[in-house]
Amino acid sequence: MAPRGPHSMLLLTLVLLAACLAWFRPLPDTYQRFGREHIDFPKTSAPNGQxxxxxxxxxLSRNMGVCKLTHTFIHALASHLWAICPSGRRCNQYNECNSIAAYPLTTCRVRRPLRPSNCVYRGIPQTRRIHMACNWQQ
Structure with missing residues (x-):
């Protein structure tokens, strides 16, 4: 015999709410972290690459305690980058995909690793295709 009354209705409501929350869950932290660390659009204004x-x-590294040796910033809309990852299929066995389009980016390489607050970098502007992991769609 099926349960009846206000308790069964509350249980059904909670189950449906949990299902809806699972369906509309926020993007994983890896997606948000990638955006925070690698996307700089529009590009931050500076007199030169250094x-x-x-x-x-x-x-990026003020709280790390060390000078990061290299890092790439992509100067494109986030929606363009997320489109690199196809929905419903994998690009390779590690779910890494190559972009079809080339994107403007800046690669920063440390020149003199002093103290983290005084690191000196060289900026290398480029336009090239991007290889990225699409782990947030799993």
């Missing part, structure tokens, strides 16, 4: 990288790498 100044740009010094500023951006200071923002």
């Amino acid at each position: 100044s740009y990288c010094d500023l951006m790498m200071w923002r």
